[in-house]
Amino acid sequence: MPATETTDFEREFEELVRRLRTLPTAAPDDVRERVRALGEPAQQPRLWDRLLAAPWRRSLLVLAPVCVLGLVSAAVVHGVLNSGSQREAAVTSPAGAVRAVPGSSGGREVLQPEFSSRLPTPAPNPNRYQDYEAWMRVRVKDLDSLTERTNEAMQVVRSYGGYVASVEQSTSAGQPGQADLVLRVPVVHVEDALMRLSGLGTVVERHLSIRDLEQVVQQQRQRILQLKLFIARATEALKGSLPADVRLRLQLQLEEARRNLSRTTNANRATLREASMSRISLTFTTQKAVGATKTGGTGRVERAARDAASFLAAAGAVLLFLLIVLSPLIVLAIAGFWGTRAYRRREERRLLAST
Amino acid sequence: MKAVNAVTTSWPGLHVDRPSFSAVAESELDAVHRYLLFLTGDRAVAEDLTGETFEKAFRSWRRFDPRRGTVRAWLCRIARSTALDHFRSEERRRRREARYARDLPEAEEPGLGPGATEAALARLSPAEREVVALRVLLELDGPTTARVLGISVTACSTRLSRALKRLEEMMRDAGD
Numbered sequence: 001m002p003a004t005e006t007t008d009f010e011r012e013f014e015e016l017v018r019r020l021r022t023l024p025t026a027a028p029d030d031v032r033e034r035v036r037a038l039g040e041p042a043q044q045p046r047l048w049d050r051l052l053a054a055p056w057r058r059s060l061l062v063l064a065p066v067c068v069l070g071l072v073s074a075a076v077v078h079g080v081l082n083s084g085s086q087r088e089a090a091v092t093s094p095a096g097a098v099r100a101v102p103g104s105s106g107g108r109e110v111l112q113p114e115f116s117s118r119l120p121t122p123a124p125n126p127n128r129y130q131d132y133e134a135w136m137r138v139r140v141k142d143l144d145s146l147t148e149r150t151n152e153a154m155q156v157v158r159s160y161g162g163y164v165a166s167v168e169q170s171t172s173a174g175q176p177g178q179a180d181l182v183l184r185v186p187v188v189h190v191e192d193a194l195m196r197l198s199g200l201g202t203v204v205e206r207h208l209s210i211r212d213l214e215q216v217v218q219q220q221r222q223r224i225l226q227l228k229l230f231i232a233r234a235t236e237a238l239k240g241s242l243p244a245d246v247r248l249r250l251q252l253q254l255e256e257a258r259r260n261l262s263r264t265t266n267a268n269r270a271t272l273r274e275a276s277m278s279r280i281s282l283t284f285t286t287q288k289a290v291g292a293t294k295t296g297g298t299g300r301v302e303r304a305a306r307d308a309a310s311f312l313a314a315a316g317a318v319l320l321f322l323l324i325v326l327s328p329l330i331v332l333a334i335a336g337f338w339g340t341r342a343y344r345r346r347e348e349r350r351l352l353a354s355t
Numbered sequence: 356m357k358a359v360n361a362v363t364t365s366w367p368g369l370h371v372d373r374p375s376f377s378a379v380a381e382s383e384l385d386a387v388h389r390y391l392l393f394l395t396g397d398r399a400v401a402e403d404l405t406g407e408t409f410e411k412a413f414r415s416w417r418r419f420d421p422r423r424g425t426v427r428a429w430l431c432r433i434a435r436s437t438a439l440d441h442f443r444s445e446e447r448r449r450r451r452e453a454r455y456a457r458d459l460p461e462a463e464e465p466g467l468g469p470g471a472t473e474a475a476l477a478r479l480s481p482a483e484r485e486v487v488a489l490r491v492l493l494e495l496d497g498p499t500t501a502r503v504l505g506i507s508v509t510a511c512s513t514r515l516s517r518a519l520k521r522l523e524e525m526m527r528d529a530g531d
Contacts, residue, residue: 009490013519016526019472020491027388031402035380035409041416049418345505351442352394352482 079308124187129275131211137283138201143177149200150179156196160189176287183280190278220268227261393488408434431503475525483518
C-alpha cells in the first residue's frame with residue numbers, strides 16, 4: 001500500500017528523498033520486452049490454490065468452530081437416533097416385574113407389566129397337597145376406584161367360597177391411597193380368582209409361591225397311625241393282669257400317646273386346611289409404579305442428552321489420546337518449523353548485512 | 356502506485372476480481388526493477404533478477420490473492436526471495452573461487468551509477484538499501500514493508516531511519 005500522506009522520514013530527509021526518487025532506476029527496454037513476452041497465464045486459479053493461499057490463522061479460526069460444531073451436531077444426531085422408540089428402557093421395580101416393551105408410537109413409551117391378567121398362572125397340582133400363596137400389587141385409577149375395587153375383590157373371593165382374612169385401607173389427602181387385603185380362596189379356584197383379581201386394575205407386581213406339603217401330610221398320617229396303634233395295644237394290655245409298676249408306666253405312656261395323637265391330628269387338620277385354601281395378599285394402590293409410564297418427550301430428551309454427552313465424552317477421550325500420542329511429534333514439528341525459520345532469517349540477515 | 360486499469364479475471368465462485376498479469380507486469384516492472392537494483396547494488400544483476408522475478412510470478416500467478424495484500428508487495432516478496440537465492444549462489448561461487456583460484460585478481464564490483472548518491476548507496480548494506488527502496492522509491496507503507504522483509508514494523512522504521520541518516524552523512528562527507 002503506497003503511503004499517500006507525507007511521512008516523517010520524508011519531512012526529515014526531504015532533500016535526500018527527492019534525490020533518491022530522481023535516480024534513473026527504470027527497467028531497461030530489453031527487460032521490459034522479456035517480461036512482455038511472458039503474456040498471460042493460461043491457467044486460471046483453482047479452488048485448491050485458493051485453499052493453499054488462505055492464511056492459516058484465519059483458517060484455524062474458521063476450522064476450529066466448524067469442527068466443534070460438527071462434533072456437537074454428530075453427538076446430537078447420535079443421541080436422537082439412539083433415543084428412538086425402538087429402544088428398551090430398563091425400569092427399576094422391587095421384583096423387576098415390570099419391563100419396557102418396544103413398539104409404541106408417537107414417541108410415547110408405555111411400560112406394561114411383564115404379565116397380563118390373561119396370561120395363565122402356575123396351577124396347583126390337584127393330586128398333591130400344596131401350600132399356594134400369591135402376592136399381588138394392582139394399580140387403580142383413583143381413590144374412588146380403590147374402594148370399589150376393594151369391595152369387588154372381596155366379592156370375587158366370596159363367590160369362590162373363600163373369605164377375607166383381613167382388609168386394611170388407608171387414604172389421606174395428597175397421598176396415594178392403598179388397600180391391603182389378605183384373602184383365602186379354595187385352591188381349586190385360585191387360578192380363576194387370580195385371573196379376576198388381576199382384571200380389577202393394572203398389575204404392577206405379582207409373586208407366586210407353591211410349597212409342596214405332600215411329605216408333611218404323609219408323615220403326619222403315619223405318626224397318627226402309629227399313635228393309634230400304640231394306644232390300642234396299650235389299652236388292651238391294661239385290661240389284663242400286670243405288675244403294679246408296669247401298669248403305672250403303661251398308663252403314663254398311654255396318656256402321653258393320646259396327647260400326641262391329639263396334637264398331630266390337629267396339625268394334620270391344619271396342614272390339610274392350608275393345602276385346601278390358598279392365601280392371596282392383594283394390594284391396591286393409586287400410586288403409579290416407578291417408571292411405569294413415561295411420557296416420550298422428557299424421557300427421550302433425557303436419553304438423547306445422555307447419549308450425546310457420552311458421544312462427546314468418547315470423542316474427547318479419543319482426541320485426548322491422539323493428543324497425548326501425537327504431542328511429541330507435534331512439538332518436534334513446531335520446533336523444526338521455528339528452527340528452520342529462525343535459521344533462514346539469520347542467514348538472510350547475514351547475506352543482507354554484507355556491503 | 357499507479358492504479359491498474361486492465362482486464363480483470365475473477366476466481367470461479369469466489370467473486371474476487373484480479374488484474375490481468377500482463378497489466379500488472381507493465382505497471383509494476385519499474386518498481387520491481389528499482390527494488391532489485393537497490394537490493395543488489397548492481398544494474399546487470401538487477402535486470403536479470405527482474406526478469407526472473409516476473410517469470411516466477413507468471414508461474415504462480417494463480418495463487419495470488421488480492422485480498423491478502425497488494426500486487427506490488429507480492430511481487431516484492433518474490434523479488435526478495437529471488438535475490439536471496441542469487442546472494443546464496445554468489446556466496447557459494449565466491450567460496451569456490453577463493454578455494455581454487457586464489458591467484459586470480461579480484462573482480463571489480465559494479466556500482467549503481469557514477470553519481471555521489473549512487474556511490475553513497477553502494478556503501479550501504481543490502482538490508483539498508485532494500486528498506487530505502489521499499490519505503491522511499493516504491494512508497495510501500497510501514498506494515499507492508501515489514502511483512503515483505505519479515506521483520507517488525509518498529510525494526511523496519513528503525514532500519515530505514517538509520518539507513519537514511521548514514522546515507523545523508525556519507526553524502527555530506529562526500530560533499531565536504
